[in-house]
Amino acid sequence: MSDSxxxxxxxxxxxxxxxxxxxxxxxxxxxCAPVLVIIVAVMFVPLVLGVSYAFRDIQxxxxxxxxxxxxxxxxxxxxxxxFFRALRNTLWWTGASVFLQxxxxxxxxxxxxxxxxxxxxxxxxxxxPWAVPTFLAGLNWAWLFNPVIGPLPHWMTALGLMDEPxxxxxxxxxxxxxxxxxxxxxxxxxxxxxxxxxxxxxxxDLYEAASxxxxxxxxxxxxxxxxxxxxxxxxxxxxxxxxxANFADLIIVMTNGGPADRxxxxxxxxxxxxxxxxxxxxxxxxxLVLLALLLAYSMVILVLRQRLSDRDK
Amino acid sequence: MATMEIRSARKTYGTxxxxxxxxxxxxxxxxxxxxxxxxxxxSTLLRMIAGLEEISAGEIRIEDRVVNDLxxxxxxxxxxxxxxxxxPHMNVADNMSYSLRLxxxxxxxxxxxxxxxxxxxxxxxxxxxxxxxxSGGQRQxxxxxxxxxxxxxxxxxxxxxxxxDARLREQMRAEIRKLHRALGATSIYVTHDQVxxxxxxxxxxxxxxxxxxxxxxxxELYDRPANLFVAGFIGSPGxxxxxxxxxxxxxxxxxxxxxxxxxxxxxxxxxxxxxIRPEHVTxxxxxxAEVELVExxxxxxxxxxxxxxxxxxxxxxxxxxxxxxxxxxxGLPAGALHLFDESEQRVAPAPHPxx
Numbered sequence: 001m002s003d004s005x006x007x008x009x010x011x012x013x014x015x016x017x018x019x020x021x022x023x024x025x026x027x028x029x030x031x032c033a034p035v036l037v038i039i040v041a042v043m044f045v046p047l048v049l050g051v052s053y054a055f056r057d058i059q060x061x062x063x064x065x066x067x068x069x070x071x072x073x074x075x076x077x078x079x080x081x082x083f084f085r086a087l088r089n090t091l092w093w094t095g096a097s098v099f100l101q102x103x104x105x106x107x108x109x110x111x112x113x114x115x116x117x118x119x120x121x122x123x124x125x126x127x128x129p130w131a132v133p134t135f136l137a138g139l140n141w142a143w144l145f146n147p148v149i150g151p152l153p154h155w156m157t158a159l160g161l162m163d164e165p166x167x168x169x170x171x172x173x174x175x176x177x178x179x180x181x182x183x184x185x186x187x188x189x190x191x192x193x194x195x196x197x198x199x200x201x202x203x204x205d206l207y208e209a210a211s212x213x214x215x216x217x218x219x220x221x222x223x224x225x226x227x228x229x230x231x232x233x234x235x236x237x238x239x240x241x242x243x244x245a246n247f248a249d250l251i252i253v254m255t256n257g258g259p260a261d262r263x264x265x266x267x268x269x270x271x272x273x274x275x276x277x278x279x280x281x282x283x284x285x286x287x288l289v290l291l292a293l294l295l296a297y298s299m300v301i302l303v304l305r306q307r308l309s310d311r312d313k
Numbered sequence: 314m315a316t317m318e319i320r321s322a323r324k325t326y327g328t329x330x331x332x333x334x335x336x337x338x339x340x341x342x343x344x345x346x347x348x349x350x351x352x353x354x355x356s357t358l359l360r361m362i363a364g365l366e367e368i369s370a371g372e373i374r375i376e377d378r379v380v381n382d383l384x385x386x387x388x389x390x391x392x393x394x395x396x397x398x399x400x401p402h403m404n405v406a407d408n409m410s411y412s413l414r415l416x417x418x419x420x421x422x423x424x425x426x427x428x429x430x431x432x433x434x435x436x437x438x439x440x441x442x443x444x445x446x447x448s449g450g451q452r453q454x455x456x457x458x459x460x461x462x463x464x465x466x467x468x469x470x471x472x473x474x475x476x477x478d479a480r481l482r483e484q485m486r487a488e489i490r491k492l493h494r495a496l497g498a499t500s501i502y503v504t505h506d507q508v509x510x511x512x513x514x515x516x517x518x519x520x521x522x523x524x525x526x527x528x529x530x531x532x533e534l535y536d537r538p539a540n541l542f543v544a545g546f547i548g549s550p551g552x553x554x555x556x557x558x559x560x561x562x563x564x565x566x567x568x569x570x571x572x573x574x575x576x577x578x579x580x581x582x583x584x585x586x587x588x589i590r591p592e593h594v595t596x597x598x599x600x601x602a603e604v605e606l607v608e609x610x611x612x613x614x615x616x617x618x619x620x621x622x623x624x625x626x627x628x629x630x631x632x633x634x635x636x637x638x639x640x641x642x643x644g645l646p647a648g649a650l651h652l653f654d655e656s657e658q659r660v661a662p663a664p665h666p667x668x
Binding site for chain 1 (some may be wrong): 339363364384385386390391392394396398400401402411412415416459463543
């Protein structure tokens with residue numbers, strides 16, 4: 001019985017004309033086509049072009065450049081000490097910036113989560129740095145660190161942190177702290193906003209139950225607040241790390257990679273290669289390496305996060 | 314297990330006074346239910362006892378110790394929240410043992426106590442689960458288990474059953490009662506559901522507008538409500554009220570209908586309210602009324618009648634075939650009448666209810 005049904009149905013389907021079968025396969029793609037075209041045009045074309053530069057010799061000042069050079073750029077990169085120093089600087093710059101932003105952002109969020117008079121105003125003020133263009137923020141901080149016009153060196157001297165008022169941006173051993181401080185100032189609001197939102201979603205009666213159970217504020221923080229914040233912290237740190245690693249504005253504006261390349265990160269190195277030396281090919285190769293590193297980092301974080309949330313279930 | 318004493322307790326938020334002059338003594342092992350409509354201050358009172366709200370004035374004693382300035386953890390009480398407030402990142406066993414772990418109890422003791430409590434509540438198979446993998450009823454049990462393992466001086470319940478469906482609520486109600494009998498711990502239970510109050514309480518504290526209206530056993534409140542509020546709040550369907558006045562020992566309704574009052578009631582009283590419970594109204598001889606609505610409940614029917622201009626509910630197990638518009642006669646037996654004066658207080662002496 002079922003055999004005969006199959007027999008009757010199956011040939012029917014195969015007998016449909018080819019054009020109709022092709023049309024039915026293509027149909028859904030046609031509906032998606034406008035979006036696909038836009039995505040390809042807007043995202044893939046520039047990406048592929050940019051990636052292709054890494055394998056070509058493109059120097060704006062050399063009209064005879066533009067030829068395919070294969071892996072030459074990457075070979076040069078392997079020999080480039082400046083690149084490896086920039087890589088180490090990037091680690092230091094990204095790690096310190098993100099860690100300090102997270103730390104201060106968390107403290108700020110915890111403070112803003114406690115009701116007090118004028119909290120609305122305080123919240124609005126805290127989020128202000130986020131609205132300042134990074135270019136302006138960089139200039140501002142560069143001036144603050146400048147002993148001729150800025151107060152900071154004088155204050156630090158008065159506090160005994162410095163022997164005499166000098167510009168930390170000019171001191172190779174501590175120059176990196178300048179952009180890091182500016183980046184922390186500028187990035188704290190991001191963590192404060194997201195962590196505050198997460199804090200406010202924690203039910204109050206959990207804390208009440210814990211206080212009745214006998215938990216001290218620190219124990220409540222560890223057993224309620226932190227577990228609630230953990231997923232948000234993981235995702236914001238991931239995002240922030242990628243952004244900060246790619247973030248060259250402050251460094252370019254404040255130190256331009258100097259002194260003695262001590263504040264040169266990979267991102268600012270790419271900028272220097274592309275827009276100062278006008279060697280787009282080499283800059284693209286460096287950018288490609290940075291992209292690969294950040295992708296690898298993101299994968300590791302995402303896998304870790306997945307592991308953690310699996311263990312949670 | 315402990316006695317509790319609340320003396321002239323007040324709670325104010327700025328100029329707003331939510332609780333005024335609360336006095337209550339609670340015996341050792343007693344099950345007290347605070348009942349009242351939302352906003353009456355019952356939860357605030359419970360939270361003041363727990364230490365989650367400051368006591369604006371007066372004092373609260375637990376076992377002769379003034380606890381006004383003690384933090385919650387020093388009061389040795391356990392609380393079951395309406396939302397259960399289970400720690401979402403801990404499994405059932407960890408939730409229950411959290412307080413013991415904080416107090417650095419040794420592992421075998423913790424394991425014993427968790428096993429005991431989970432056996433009592435039928436949670437044995439769920440100890441490894443996270444709260445989000447539990448049903449509402451199971452979460453409720455875990456919340457109770459968390460309270461039990463601590464063996465506190467008193468249990469506080471803040472509307473613990475209001476998030477459950479009706480069937481489950483009935484079941485948990487019985488379990489809470491059984492548990493109380495087994496543990497014998499002093500319990501204070503907040504609810505807005507007068508059925509829960511009636512079935513659970515040793516004594517009910519009826520609250521309204523920040524004041525205690527009446528304290529007594531469930532039947533005391535039911536049979537001899539101290540004022541109009543308690544009379545209307547306790548019992549379902551609620552008591553019927555008719556406004557009028559007492560003249561020469563007779564109650565005269567607004568439309569002139571006269572009703573004789575039993576012995577011992579005042580001879581004259583201007584502006585009085587007469588009350589009678591729906592189940593005490595008899596169908597048959599008496600005042601003329603018109604049927605407005607018939608609600609079958611299965612074991613009986615609730616009739617909504619229009620009598621002397623007022624809506625009157627009658628609860629009867631008599632399955633009489635009535636339809637809206639029918640004319641009936643109802644009797645209001647003198648022995649079942651409650652009389653309240655102009656200030657809404659009960660007028661003594663109390664008549665004995667006929668059953």
